Each structure stands twice: as C-alpha cells, then as structure tokens.
Amino acid sequence: EAQVTQNPRYLITVTGKKLTVTCSQNMNHEYMSWYRQDPGLGLRQIYYSMNVEVTDKGDVPEGYKVSRKEKRNFPLILESPSPNQTSLYFCASTLTGQGSQPQHFGDGTRLSIL
C-alpha cells in the first residue's frame, strides 16, 4: 500500500530536549516536505526536499532542521524545542514536486513542548 509513515504519532517533551520526527515514503517520490498545522493558520511549509541531498526552506523554517540522505526518508529535527513549536506536524511527498501534482500526506505527529 502506498503510504507516508510518520513516527511518533504523539510526543510530549520538555523545552531544550532534542527530538527527531521520522518520515518515510514507499512510493519512490523525489519530493518530500514538512508542514505544521496551527488553528486558523492552516498548514505552513517548514522545509522541502527536491531529491537526495537537496533541501530548501519553506515559509517557517526557524528552529527546525532536515536531512535527506536517502530518497525514502526525510526526518525533521528540533535541536532545542521551545513551547511555540507545539503543533501538529505533517510530512508529505509527491513524485517530482511539480505544482500540479497532489501531495500524499502522513497521518500527522502531535508535538507538545512543555
């Protein structure tokens, strides 16, 4: 089954403790991206990756890092999480990243930073 898998689904942690949210897709997609969803703001793009070792900032990249060492994986790293990063996070992928291609989303990771 074609899917985007995120882990963990839920995490409660404390300020400053480094965390990584993993994202994996099995569709051989080149383009992957991360979003955060906050009430009234919709989804905002954090980072995206056009292919292995090619990443670029989205609209809200501050406080986040990403890496793309393999085509299927695109982890989101919070080196020193802060309470304003409490949010619902989605990973997505699409074949080549052209604007016409719909993105396939994971089921989300709810992060609470205390």
Next chain:
Amino acid sequence: DQQVKQNSPSLSVQEGRISILNCDYTNSMFDYFLWYKKYPAEGPTFLISISSIKDKNEDGRFTVFLNKSAKHLSLHIVPSQPGDSAVYFCAASRPHNAGNMLTFGGGTRLMVKP
C-alpha cells in the same frame, strides 16, 4: 500576511443541497490551486485541482471554479453527503527556487446534516 485565505471557518449544509467553499488569494505567481479534505486524526487527502490557465474543473460531485481577475476560487459539492463532513483546505502552488512551494488557507469545517 496570509497569501491564501478561507474567510469562513465553518459551513453547515443540509444533505442533498449544494456546498460552496470559498478561497481568496493575493499572490499572482500561484500557478496551480488544489483542494484537500481532512478528517480528524488523518492527514489531508487530495480532492481536486485547477491550473491558473483554466476557469473550471469538474470531477464527479466536485467542481472547482477559478476567477483569476478577482483572485478567488470556490469548491462546489453537489449533492452534499454526510460523509463530506470534514475540514477543507484550499492550497496554492508557486515556483520557488528549484522546486515548488504550497501555501494553504486556514481551512473551512463543513458539516452536512442528514
């Protein structure tokens, strides 16, 4: 400044009637517009899209209309069904460096009453 806005946070419609969800945008660089549907505890799923060079696209019960001069698009669902109850996000794509960036509206919660 939100470049994509959905001004109605919620909409309630009777089963069998038409649902009309609206979206306004400000950036004339957007070249594709997409609608996503989201159920609780799941990621958004793609519904329908339209190129900026078209003014209408239809897929079964779903039709998207684009008015470029007004920078406005709408999603029509006819007839509405209780299973259509979800949050609907309007999204717009634009070229960005070597890739594309997707900007989402804040979402509209549709409730279809039996």
